Amino acid sequence: MILISKENTIIKDKLQITGSKSESNRLLLLNQLFQNALTLENVSNSEDSQLMAKALANTSDLIDIHHAGTAMRFLTAFYSIQEGRSVTLTGSDRMKQRPIGVLVDALNQLGADITYLENQGFPPLKINGKKITTSSITIPANVSSQYISALMLIGTQLENGLTIILEGKIISVPYIQMTIQLLNKIGVKAEMNGQEIKVEYTPKIESNILQVESDWSSASYFYSLIALSPNSEVTISTYFEDSLQGDSALQTIYKDHFGVESTFDNGKLTLKNIPDFNYSDVITLDLNNTPDIAQTIATTCVGLGLKCHLTGLETLKIKETDRLIALQNELTKFGAIVVITEDSLTIKGYNIFEETPILATYNDHRMAMCMAPLAVKYPIKIENEMVVEKSYPTFWEDWKQLGFAIKNL
Ligand SMILES: O=C(O)C1=C[C@@H](OP(=O)(O)O)[C@@H](O)[C@H](O)C1
Numbered sequence: 001m002i003l004i005s006k007e008n009t010i011i012k013d014k015l016q017i018t019g020s021k022s023e024s025n026r027l028l029l030l031n032q033l034f035q036n037a038l039t040l041e042n043v044s045n046s047e048d049s050q051l052m053a054k055a056l057a058n059t060s061d062l063i064d065i066h067h068a069g070t071a072m073r074f075l076t077a078f079y080s081i082q083e084g085r086s087v088t089l090t091g092s093d094r095m096k097q098r099p100i101g102v103l104v105d106a107l108n109q110l111g112a113d114i115t116y117l118e119n120q121g122f123p124p125l126k127i128n129g130k131k132i133t134t135s136s137i138t139i140p141a142n143v144s145s146q147y148i149s150a151l152m153l154i155g156t157q158l159e160n161g162l163t164i165i166l167e168g169k170i171i172s173v174p175y176i177q178m179t180i181q182l183l184n185k186i187g188v189k190a191e192m193n194g195q196e197i198k199v200e201y202t203p204k205i206e207s208n209i210l211q212v213e214s215d216w217s218s219a220s221y222f223y224s225l226i227a228l229s230p231n232s233e234v235t236i237s238t239y240f241e242d243s244l245q246g247d248s249a250l251q252t253i254y255k256d257h258f259g260v261e262s263t264f265d266n267g268k269l270t271l272k273n274i275p276d277f278n279y280s281d282v283i284t285l286d287l288n289n290t291p292d293i294a295q296t297i298a299t300t301c302v303g304l305g306l307k308c309h310l311t312g313l314e315t316l317k318i319k320e321t322d323r324l325i326a327l328q329n330e331l332t333k334f335g336a337i338v339v340i341t342e343d344s345l346t347i348k349g350y351n352i353f354e355e356t357p358i359l360a361t362y363n364d365h366r367m368a369m370c371m372a373p374l375a376v377k378y379p380i381k382i383e384n385e386m387v388v389e390k391s392y393p394t395f396w397e398d399w400k401q402l403g404f405a406i407k408n409l
């Protein structure tokens with residue numbers, strides 16, 4: 001457990017943030033599929049991306065992906081087309097509770113051979129790699145976009161290409177668009193028209209050098225920090241106005257609702273607190289396109305004492321923890337009156353709260369990181385703080401650089 005506090009709220013620092021976990025995991029997999037034709041720069045140093053890279057280099061028949069959801073989903077598709085190879089793909093206790101049935105059904109319908117080793121619909125999986133020749137599949141799009149991205153990534157290798165018909169509401173759309181854009185960048189024809197995605201068979205790509213942009217979900221903790229710190233600014237790198245990551249919507253969300261201005265200069269992103277900002281009475285946002293910054297936004301509201309109504313949160317229940325319940329439990333410790341439904345979180349007002357709350361992290365990196373900015377307002381204690389390694393291993397070192405006092409208890 002750590003005690004984290006800060007007295008001086010003027011922050012002026014420059015930090016280099018690691019590469020996007022989502023872009024890295026896609027590109028690592030694509031590089032494996034295309035015989036290392038890509039030279040990747042600024043690959044994420046997150047534990048999840050390291051797990052992905054290690055799994056791809058591992059030739060054994062047992063792969064443990066721990067808590068890396070994206071890697072679990074992408075590798076399920078990957079191993080299903082490795083002809084002649086049989087793999088048991090497993091993960092952490094939580095991974096065994098995160099559903100994968102929609103993807104397994106789709107792959108098996110395409111001709112793959114995947115069975116469940118414990119509970120139906122959940123990892124661990126036994127995957128017998130096969131040649132897949134079917135070229136069209138219909139899949140529910142309302143559970144996780146990672147299933148769709150996984151299919152698109154292997155679609156490049158299917159000799160008849162792949163058409164994916166999406167059924168129902170499409171959630172986390174920017175992550176599907178990121179997959180399409182990365183495929184296009186490396187020379188694969190892929191497109192989405194309404195509820196239909198097409199990926200062309202691509203036996204070979206040209207060698208290419210690609211720079212992974214830094215992680216926008218990680219940037220969210222700096223947006224929150226600046227929103228809570230009058231007269232403050234921070235510069236983080238390497239970010240561009242024109243991003244492949246949906247979480248770059250932080251720029252408009254924090255400008256419109258929380259008084260943070262973003263300026264770009266040659267990869268450097270400077271965040272500044274806007275003085276005398278006029279907050280709305282209730283912050284209303286649909287976060288379906290940006291699920292990974294929902295915790296940050298809810299916590300910013302608490303730091304500013306704002307009411308909010310956040311919707312589009314149905315995927316939060318099947319992430320590293322049930323993030324809706326986790327948020328309700330922890331934000332209540334700051335006096336927030338929090339109401340959750342299956343897909344929304346509302347803060348109705350605030351009660352007085354006890355000082356120096358002890359915050360639980362639920363094996364969820366984002367629960368630890370989203371709470372950290374609150375330390376500019378009140379000292380807080382955070383349990384199992386090293387959960388941050390999943391996406392942002394140097395998080396606490398960077399926070400210290402910003403002038404936070406962090407004491408191990
Ligand atoms: O494709 C990706 O890289 C991701 C997609 C999102 O998941 P869902 O589509 O399950 O919402 C997101 O939450 C996750 O952190 C990364």
Ligand SMILES: C=C(OP(=O)(O)O)C(=O)O
Pocket residue numbers: 048067068069070071292319320366391
């Ligand atoms: C949900 C996340 O990751 P994953 O699904 O890849 O475990 C996340 O990083 O917030």
